Amino acid sequence: MSDTQRSGAPPTPVSPAASAGKTALAWAHTARFLTTASRLDQLPPHELPEIAFVGRSNAGKSTAINTLTQQRQLAFASKTPGRTQHINLFELGPKSAADTVFADLPGYGYAAVERAAKLRWQEVMAEYLAVRRSLSGVVLLVDPRHGLKDLDRQLLQFVAPRVTTGQVKLLVVLTKADKLNRKEGNEALREAQAALAEFVTDESDIGVTLFSALKKTGLEDVATTLYDWSHPQATSDGAA
Ligand SMILES: Nc1nc2c(ncn2[C@@H]2O[C@H](COP(=O)(O)OP(=O)(O)OP(=O)(O)O)[C@@H](O)[C@H]2O)c(=O)[nH]1
Numbered sequence: 001m002s003d004t005q006r007s008g009a010p011p012t013p014v015s016p017a018a019s020a021g022k023t024a025l026a027w028a029h030t031a032r033f034l035t036t037a038s039r040l041d042q043l044p045p046h047e048l049p050e051i052a053f054v055g056r057s058n059a060g061k062s063t064a065i066n067t068l069t070q071q072r073q074l075a076f077a078s079k080t081p082g083r084t085q086h087i088n089l090f091e092l093g094p095k096s097a098a099d100t101v102f103a104d105l106p107g108y109g110y111a112a113v114e115r116a117a118k119l120r121w122q123e124v125m126a127e128y129l130a131v132r133r134s135l136s137g138v139v140l141l142v143d144p145r146h147g148l149k150d151l152d153r154q155l156l157q158f159v160a161p162r163v164t165t166g167q168v169k170l171l172v173v174l175t176k177a178d179k180l181n182r183k184e185g186n187e188a189l190r191e192a193q194a195a196l197a198e199f200v201t202d203e204s205d206i207g208v209t210l211f212s213a214l215k216k217t218g219l220e221d222v223a224t225t226l227y228d229w230s231h232p233q234a235t236s237d238g239a240a
């Protein structure tokens with residue numbers, strides 16, 4: 001669409017960006033529960049691209065999934081850290097032709113977890129991020145008031161070989177943006193971008209965005225990014 005409208009042309013009700021956001025949100029809304037596994041190594045194999053939601057305990061992973069899918073209780077969100085103990089998979093797309101799986105993973109960094117369990121978590125997570133065949137994207141949720149912590153950075157290192165080659169896409173979602181003012185938000189974005197710079201290559205697909213489940217900030221952006229990951233064909237067809 002050009003900026004200058006020809007006279008006599010009907011007014012365009014929505015911009016392409018707005019309609020892309022609508023399409024992405026409608027797609028996200030199709031999410032339904034697929035299965036649950038108590039361990040990452042018990043996740044069933046499947047052929048669909050899998051997008052994993054990862055982050056520290058209490059970062060807001062389950063809430064982000066509920067907000068994105070516009071379903072109040074699809075994923076279990078809670079004030080109690082460590083609420084998500086299992087890995088829950090959700091399927092998206094038309095019922096007869098699902099096209100994507102979301103994985104809500106247990107959070108890490110919860111202080112009350114004993115050392116042995118923490119080490120086991122690291123092993124399993126490293127394995128999942130490095131070898132899970134269907135993994136096509138990672139959404140890393142970070143509370144911008146705390147920034148990227150050691151465990152977040154470790155996780156990035158686990159998946160880095162596949163991010164730098166473009167095999168796995170990465171979106172860092174700075175959650176609870178409603179707790180920040182504009183200046184703090186910009187600062188958080190800059191810090192996250194600086195931390196991610198080492199993974200950027202010609203092949204990589206890495207994004208950072210502010211997000212608030214409360215105010216719906218960044219909702220369309222995140223939905224559109226994930227939709228584009230899962231529908232690269234639609235995106236390239238849509239590009240002028
Ligand atoms: N203000 C605000 N609170 C949020 C937001 N997103 C999540 N929360 C709150 O943060 C807490 C944790 O949210 P969850 O979605 O359960 O976090 P989680 O990352 O799934 O946690 P685990 O399952 O323990 O790993 C809840 O009290 C949420 O209401 C947000 O955007 N803004």
Ligand SMILES: [Mg+2]
Pocket residue numbers: 061062063076077083084107
């Ligand atoms: Mg959770």
